[in-house]
Amino acid sequence: MEFLIYFILLALLAEIIGTVGGFGSSMLFVPIASYFFDFHSVLGITALFHLSSNISKIFFFREGFNKKLIIRMGFSAIVFVSIGAWLSKYITSDLLEKSLAIFLILISLTLLIFRNLKLNPTRTTAIIGGALSGFLAGILGTGGTIRGVVLASYHLKSSVFIATSAVIDLGIDASRSIVYMANGFVHQHDLYLIPILLVVSFIGTYIGKQILSLLTENQFKNSVLILILVTGVLTLSKGVFI
Numbered sequence: 685m686e687f688l689i690y691f692i693l694l695a696l697l698a699e700i701i702g703t704v705g706g707f708g709s710s711m712l713f714v715p716i717a718s719y720f721f722d723f724h725s726v727l728g729i730t731a732l733f734h735l736s737s738n739i740s741k742i743f744f745f746r747e748g749f750n751k752k753l754i755i756r757m758g759f760s761a762i763v764f765v766s767i768g769a770w771l772s773k774y775i776t777s778d779l780l781e782k783s784l785a786i787f788l789i790l791i792s793l794t795l796l797i798f799r800n801l802k803l804n805p806t807r808t809t810a811i812i813g814g815a816l817s818g819f820l821a822g823i824l825g826t827g828g829t830i831r832g833v834v835l836a837s838y839h840l841k842s843s844v845f846i847a848t849s850a851v852i853d854l855g856i857d858a859s860r861s862i863v864y865m866a867n868g869f870v871h872q873h874d875l876y877l878i879p880i881l882l883v884v885s886f887i888g889t890y891i892g893k894q895i896l897s898l899l900t901e902n903q904f905k906n907s908v909l910i911l912i913l914v915t916g917v918l919t920l921s922k923g924v925f926i
Contacts, residue, residue: 694713695733696884699888700888701892703889703892704895708853711912713730713734723777723780724773727769728869730825732881733877734853737889738850738851738854741850741889742851743889748841750848754851759811761855761856766859769823769863770867772867781919782920788913789917792912796913803833803834804837805839814852822860831853842896
C-alpha cells in the first residue's frame with residue numbers, strides 16, 4: 685500500500701510538471717516508474733498512462749489545435765514510434781534505462797546551455813521532428829522534448845501548443861500500446877493501475893493548468909530542465925548505488 689501511495693504521488697508530480705513544462709509527463713514518469721518496475725514493464729505502463737494523460741490535456745486545453753502540424757508531425761511520429769517500440773523488445777531493460785538516462789542528461793544540458801535554440805518552422809522540420817520524437821518515445825518511452833522544441837518554433841499559444849502536442853502524442857501512445865502489448869510489456873497484474881493513473885492524469889493536468897497561469901514560461905522551463913538533468917543523473921547512477 686505504501687508503495688502504491690509513493691507511486692501515485694510521483695506520477696501526479698510528473699503529470700503536473702509535464703503539463704506546465706510542455707514536455708509531457710513521460711519525461712519524468714519513465715525514470716520514476718523504473719524504480720518500481722523493470723524497464724520493459726515501464727514502457728507498457730507509460731503508454732497506457734500517457735493515453736489518459738493526453739485525453740485530459742485535450743479536455744482542458746481544447747481551445748484549438750494546429751491541424752497542419754498534427755498531420756505533418758503525427759503521421760511520421762506514428763510510423764516511427766511503431767518501429768522504435770518493435771525494436772525495444774530486442775534491447776535489454778538495463779541498456780534501455782541507461783540510454784534514457786544519457787538522453788535526459790544530454791537534452792536538458794543542451795536546452796539549458798542553448799536557451800535560444802530555435803528551428804526553422806518548415807514542413808521538413810515538422811516531419812523529421814515527428815519521426816525522431818516518435819522513435820524515441822517507442823524505444824525509450826519518452827520523446828516529448830524533441831516534439832516540444834519543434835512546436836516551439838511555430839510560436840503557438842500555450843493552449844494550442846499543449847493541445848496540438850497532446851493530439852500528436854495520443855496517436856503515438858495508441859500505436860505503441862498495441863506494439864508493447866504484442867511485445868508482452870503490458871502485464872495483466874499491472875492493469876489495476878489504469879483507472880488510478882486516469883484520475884491522476886486529470887488531477888495533474890488541472891493543477892498544471894492553474895500553475896501555468898501563475899508563472900512565466902522561462903521560469904518554469906528552467907526549473908523543469910534542471911529537474912530533468914538531476915533525474916537523468918540519478919537514473920544513470922541507479923545501477924551503481926542500488
